[in-house]
Amino acid sequence: MQESGAFTGEISANMIKDINVNWVLIGHSERRHKFGETNQMIAKKVKHAIDNKLNIIWCIGELLEERERNETLTIVDTQLSVVKDVISNDDWKNLVIAYEPVWAIGTGKNADTKTVYYSPRSAPVYSGMVDKKYFKVNF
Template structure:
């Protein structure tokens, strides 16, 4: 079942970048591009995930844009509410700052910070309880792909959260498929390979939830203007989670433009 009727998302994951002055320039540049050549909100949702330190400032800067650009948290605590948890930021604290979106399950969090299924499930559960929309990242390693395990690994990662997502809460889930071997490497899955995986994810989602056909499935992994049009043309690729290219306003804008125009 195709998800081509789903409004695409283009989300920039800034990771641990950039410095404050560069961030202000980046925001200013993106606002200017959108002012001069608008991308309609109904054609493509836009979001940016800055560092936790910059969330509120970036959100305030985007408030003067000519269209809505959502601010996305890159992480959330496994702890709920408030309390004596030095260094943690809970879903409720994000909600209190009017942050409505959060990334969970990115491969860098899984690999570098050892975030396993129980930890990710706690994060998803608390984020949804705070009425946040979760952009849940899935993806396989190169070894897993070469061993023919890619689909099994990715579908299992989605099934892993099914136990903590209540029936109606699937409407607050966005899936981001990022083959680990393509993140920050310059390598990209071919449009055919990406579409095949997205179609398999779509099939899996429709077996888990009645909302499966409506859930946006984004592609991530060295997305750039040069490959965005081809990726956007695939019926089950409903947008992009953009890494390095999101640190350049023009590149990010062109990727958003590709998805808005194709859909």
């Protein structure tokens, strides 16, 4: 996300706000793994979105290989730490963390009950599908 200008395939905070959108999705696994977005790039996007008064659904999670090496907590902790270092404690109120276990997407592997209920508190916000009954067109 850039402030403004021509960045093919990207969108600026101003463009998002111009169409009355106040939520952005940052850190999705496809952006991380297909476009090479690093934790540092994602942290910069999170900070930029917060500075522009946007709310964030921030995706974190690990690959199958990382899970099989028992690196889940290390991977997720690193993802959290990099963003924690660039935002204030007050900024967290504008952020929803979406655990996206990449290993459970299209691999035939499913999360067991222990994994699903690991979090002491969860708030389902995005369930993997977009339907027109869930959003409003502003133009």
